[in-house]
Amino acid sequence: MKQINYKLLLFVFFVSSISFAQQKKITGTVTDDNGLPLPGVNIIVKNTSEGTQTDFDGNYSIAASSGAVLTYSYVGFETKELVVGNRNNINVSLLVSRATLEEVVVVGFGERARKSLSTSIATVEVDDIVNIATPTVSGALQGTVTGLQVNQNSGTPGAGFSVRIRGASSIQGSNEPLYVLDGVPLLNGTPGGGNFGGQDNDILSSLNFSDIESIQVLKDASATAIYGSRAANGVVLITTKRGKTGKLKVEINSYLGFQDAIERFDPAPLGESLRYADIAWDEAIGVPSGTGLFSTGGILGFNFLDASGLTTLDELYASDSDVNYVDEIYRSEAVVRQTDISLSGGSENARYFLQYSDFNQEGVIINQDFARRTLRLNVDFKASKSIDIDAGISISETDVSRINSDNNIFGALTTSLLEYPGLPLRDEFGELTRDNFLFSNPIQNALLESSDEVSLRYITNLGLRVKLLEGLSLYSKINLERLDFRQDRFFPAETAQGAGANGDAFTFQNLFTNWVSNTTLNYNKKFGDWGLTALAGFSFEGSDTNQTTINTQNFPEGFNQPANGSTLIQADNFNTERRLFSYLSRLGGSYQDKIFIEGTLRADASSVFGQGNQIGYFPAVSAAYIISEDFQSEAITNLKARVSWGQQGNQSGLGNFASRGLVGAVNVADVPGTSIVQVENPNLKWEITTQTNFGLDVSLFNKINLTYDYYIKNTTDLLLNRTFRNSTGFLAITDNIGSIENIGHEIGLSADIVRNDSFSWNSQVNLTFNKNEVTALVRDANGDFLPIDSGFASRVSVGQSLGSFFGLVFDGIYGPGDEIPAALQARGVSEGDVRYVDVNGDGNITPDDRQFIGDPNPELIGNFRNSITYKGFDLAANVQFELGKDIYNNSLAFAGPGSRTIFGKTREGISDYYTADNTDATQPRPREGSLQVFNAQDSSQYVEEGDYVRLKEVVLGYTFNTTLLGVKNTSLRIYVGGDNLLTFTDYSGLDPEVNTFGSDNVSRGTDFFTQGLNKTYKFGINLKF
Template sequence: MKIKPLLLLGGVVVLSFNNGYAFTTKSTTENLNVISVLNEKLTEDNIVQLTRITGTVKDKAGLPIPGVSISVKNTKVGVLTDNNGKYIIDAEVGSILVFSFTGFKSQEIRIENDTSIDVNLEEMSTELGTVLVVGYSTKKQSEISGSVSVVTGEKLRDVTSNELSSLLQGKAPGVVVSTASGSPTSGSNIIIRGAGSINASTDPLIVVDGNIGGNYNPTDVETITILKDAAATGLYGSRAANGVIIVTTKTGKAGVTKVDFNSSMGYSEASTGNFKLMNTAQLYDYQSKFYTGLTPERLNNDTDWWNLAFRTGMVNSHTASASGGSENTKFYVSGNYYKEEGTLINNDKTGYNFRTNISQKLSEKFNLSVLLNGIFTKDNYNASGALYDAYVNLPFDPAFNGDLTPVDSRYGTWYGRDRDNFMHTLQYNTSKAKSLNVSADINLDYKIIKNLTFSTYNRGKLVNYRSDSFSDKRSKDGATNNGSASASTSYTNTFLTSNRLRYSNTFGKHNLAVLAVGEIEYGYAESLGANVKNLPAGRDAFSTATDIVTNPTSGNDTYQFSKYLGQADYNYDNRYFAVASYVTEYSSRFGSNNPSGNFYQLGASWIISNEAFFKNVKPVTSLKLRASYGTTGNAYGIGYYAALGLYSISSGASYAGLPGAAPSQKANPDLTWEKSKAANIGLDITLFKRIELSIDAYHKQAASLLFFRPLPATTGYNGVYENVGNVRNRGVEFNLTTKNFVKAFKWETNFNMAFNRNKVLEVNQGRNEVSNGARQPIAVGHDMDEWFMPVWSGVNPDNGAPLWENRVKDADGKEFLSYTSNYNAASRVYTGKSSAPKFTGGLSNNFEYKNFSLSTFFNFVYGNYVYNESRFLFDSDGLYESYNQMQLASGWNRWEKPGDLVTHPKPVHGRADNANALSTRFLEDGSYIRLRNVTLGYNLPTSWLTKAKINKARIFISGDNIWTLTKFSGTDPEVELRTGESYIKYPISRKLLFGLNVSL
């Protein structure tokens, strides 16, 4: 190693080694003697003058970036920018400085006669060079042959929620999110590329930081990667029939420690949509047309039960995090507090989250990562029946006495059918839950030789949950048992170890990566429940009870999954790519004859734009074709012992005072995995570096569907789990991103849309339907979610009676259509209408100008039909005079005289013609488009922040669920799409929030 002394002023010598290392030393005789001994002689030829370069590195918004790496190319000389994005480096004239930072494009600048170099780094685009987390590794997007969507943490958190599923709504094509309730304590449902199961789960597999399962908080999410086809889900193929969502949490980066604080506060109000209830005058006028029992005293009160049940709720979210480290040690630590009051009184959610991610380079061969996450949640549920009463209670009944104390509806005059005043119950009854969810990961990577790495990823997770409810003896609910209380606790733990051997190498233009994995997951669960009565007023302690409502219950369960898999990735010259994987997995949930499932996946892609013949096609920046085929499986949503014969403890089976058990589930040793075959073809194209389009077409066919088939009572069993049927999903989806303006004024648009069609192909044992007579029977030749019921034909204009279709066939089998007012004579038919939408999607626009930013996000659902079952109660045409009624929606009218062409029959008191019974009358178009979020932000000028040593500060105002366009007559068209029903729904809320983001 030869030393090159670089003589500087001030008595300092910079020693430059020929391998690129450099350091400074005082110009003492002793040091120069050392140099002389090592190099024998110093000459003018090896004396080089260094130049000191200073500058600032900023992002496209002009804000400084701390922790940027600045290095002299082909040497190991380098520095990092400080908190203000500033740097100082000494380098030789003519050398090249390399500026690099994660998430930004690297820049190279040659040093001429400069002493100051300022740089603005550009953020990484979503082109083929982007690195994505997929399967058990990371890959460049160019290397992926499957269908993958990515949502960054920033795009995820425009909407305010503590549930990832809610945040994903409308963000990725083919990912349909729906919720049955607007309560902050309830979650949402996710379906990827259509439902492909009957009784088993349709939820996607969740993978957090490389392992199946795990904990996370949305505030800690770096990216969400959604794997949709067989090639993409390959390594999880045994449990990936419903797609895979990979959650990657934030990690620290080498450089100056970064401290972030994000806070938002605001309020929410219930959305009533197109739904309105009658007030006293309207209801009195309506009932006077058919009810002779009205008395003028009813007009003395005009209680708005809806306004009493709902309130303005407060929303708070505060997150503090610190990240940073060195080249060897990196860390990320965060804490989050989230509190959302439901718009329904006495309903709220409080969450506390803590996460720490630490990675340590132990040596050149060993890397260690430790990830810890804890979530503590407290939920309060409304225990007074306020939601139900808000819909059906009569405005004739008062909520309060003259002294403003709540009326006890059990006594005195009360016109409502249920005699229930939730304001009275609210004083006494409670319902709440709390949970602690902790997961810990210990991951070790060992580089055996240059191209061979062994990794072991290990996770332990535990969940403690407890729920409590109390019905005071002074309340209506508590009077039956003279005061009652119930409690249930559960504890679960899972342990997973995943051991991976990866080989990768390059042979000229050939690139090969081979992965082998052995994995085992073990789970244990236990539960305990009790229900007591005869409690003193105001005392919910079990020790004060003198009797039980039901015998205490308890149980414990275990399960196990074990998996072996292999995958080979190959590409030639960054043009042709191929991937193949094979997975075999065992599950304790299945029968002794078929506990294992074998699955395979194949994928290929071609980057046409990397071909020599394509280089002159200037408008096309990149062009890629993808194709895949493979099998995936499903084991979720069934009991731990679905294949076994089970007994249940039953009081009816007791003998001589001793407990007994009765058969409940018939054994099926042949029960096995659901299996899905999927094919996908896709195209990715980028035009003019500003238009990015991805299109996918898929065919997915699920077989051996898991289903719990009820058995006749004469068999002695409730039912048996079987593999039944075959369901097909076909669809097309696309994602389009355009950079409309890119200069001082920036405008970017993202538009995604997905079309899906579902069809039942087969049901076993010679049957045509899975559930005979059900609203959605799941029948061969029909959409899995198609509605089956009488068809409403409107109102007879002559007498105001309801009409339904009656389809009859003559002796030759020819069908004739007639109409009947006899509900029992109406034909039950497949309506051709489904609870599954024909297409879904989202549209976002992001604008930036100087320090201002504006974003808008719409999501939409089209073509699904919702059964508005609650209209059975409050659109009953006179059947329920003791329930409040809804005001007729726009375009609706009621029959009054012969000849009227109307939507609603003549109201009849206590009617017996089933006008409000199950039929397409209450089957409504559930299509909607919703302005999901609007956010206006302002980045405070750097000049304001420098003195306070603040790198970035942003203030913003945000609104959620601001506007919805729909024909649906209820409070909200959004329902759980699999069931497709809306009944006494807790409506979604509109939110207005103010926030602050600060980086130190």
């Protein structure tokens, strides 16, 4: 028996020895798809309890047999399983899981699992945009999510963007969304005053996109209601990067680019321009050419600075100075560059993120530049198990150098095209000439005039989170924002705009201070199949504004400061304060993680309104049902229906005393006194936007995701001016009048076409259809709605889209044998002049014949984005498009066929004008005086289709994962790319995306010598270690 036990013991020992011999030590490193180490990755021998985690450098060690399967899992990444086999060293790269990234999203005053969302919230794929290297936050938002329309108003450096979420809902107020940075609302609006042309400053230009961790766009009323009266136009939540536990991580991003205008005006040669002018003036004045028509002291009195002073039109034909001022106004090469350096890391109790960025952009037109420097520090402390502290500070400085530009008759593009090209650019000494025809030398104007705009912005915040009980926490945050903006503008006497005043200087300074304090209680608890979430809190916002304006003229030579001007034109100082106190609450419930319902109520008390109307209540409710939880399907992995309803207010565009009666100081016959300057309106209240949303989310095979939303958005009690009779002595009063409706469909489609270790291809398509209609306005004494005119040909009218174009209907050119009404003949209209439709049939053309002739609001906006990776290569491309919109090309009224200027024609603008030998012409005959104005009236001849398809960005990169300069786990990415490389459009202007009047609500889609966008070629590096 003992012998048997001994043999059995030997057998067991032998088998155990063999088993132990099969175990071996496996080592390796786990990294992300950029080659950076991942600390804390869970590694388990499948079907056992054996496991380990990677250290701070992503390294690991585990014992496993050759036939074992190792499972690698990490939050936010796809789980991977590998057979050990004969390998002793296994390095693993984990792919980011798109589905997991969307599991938790930032919402107003908190976070939510995406699965539980019953509202319309879209997430911007920040990582994809970072790879494209975009310099601005506003520009980065273009084409990212449905329902969001972002247009760059101009190609001038630092020019603003127009951002709309689900259309425009206000006429006099702002239609820009509310921007919330790290949980705190930012100042909305633009700080500038007296800008050159119609472009606003971009309020987000002081933010560096590389600082941003995530962006969520809140679109429906239930998602935005927690922000109450600030959220009628939607909300953009921006969360900046914070440090993560681990060793110091360094990241350096830098790129260099070269820019040029997508399109330039093509001016007509001097000879063709003069022939055109010859015909126009000879017929208008009745004086044949060569008889002193243009001589000094002659009929027109123009001075071309000819040596003799008696230059005639015939002699000008022989001029050897055919200056192309358009080409001269552009730089031969405009450089753009940016460098970011960030440091991050920390322990479990303290983490940090520090980043510095330097961005510089030269304008494609001379004397235009933009520079931005930003510094951000975010820190997080764990004071105890139940207390967490977060703090942040950001400092940014922007410096914009500008010249006269968009929507300005003295603008660089305007003068370079309209100025007489027959004079030499420089004199015999090489100095720029100065002439007295239409404008001063455009190049001299651009070099001598100046506008320097400097913004210094500080944002600081401090947050405290206390875990009170299981599922219950208190969070309090305070934020201080300060923006100091200053603009110094000077026109020397040698420039066109400064000549009449012997120099003109303007200084504008605006100091904003904004502080916000939020305190909320959050509760989140599960009770079996039931879940409960609750939030209650209060918020206080205060803002102070101090504005100073000084304008002086008449300067001694060599001096350009306002104090040096001997004539004071304006000296103003303005101080104002605004306060907003709010209570906010949200209550949500769930059942079996498939049925969700949520209600929100916010009460805002504003200092803007009078007694009885200071408090507004803004409710919202939403619900969602995950239908796919009730059936099993390999194809349909998620199917969720959503519905929501809610209301928000809007007080933007109102002064702090809009509801109150005001008095001002007056001086009559040297006797000081006061008078009423504003009539009170104690009934003034909020604009109210009511929105209903129906949504559907579908996922197929865990690869294809479809999101559809249908919304109805009505805004009532619009804040508009109601005019008074002249006998009252007052012009108007702000009142609640009118309404606007937006109805739309949003379709978002994303597909992982291929996704494996070495190759991935993701495609996204976003489509937005929005229909805007004005449904009520101010009524006149007869009860009829009164339209509102703005810009060149824009009108707000009931039954039309906001800012539709209104003018005469162009009906071609009068040709031989065409009947011309007697009333028009009496005005001198003849063959070759423009024919307009006589709408009222009175035989004449008057303003009563005007009709709606175009709509600047696109029927469809969208984009098509692709991201492809293959081993170390990555390729990203984004195509942006807008369809079904019109543009009012007012540049044609000055430089096109039959336009209002005798010189300054484009080559195309006088390519086919009417003459006795060209009666089939498409362009009217050359005219001057009243008939020139007749042929160039606001009409449909200047309305063009504004559809376009644009290759917005394309970038190709390659990532090396290696050891660099002795530093292990280094990731180096190099890339080349371009912006706005291809544009397909039938629009004849410089660019179909720009908008002369910036973010103006009414005068949209207008182009008056607006600087087009730029195409950019760039290359850069991303270094991480």
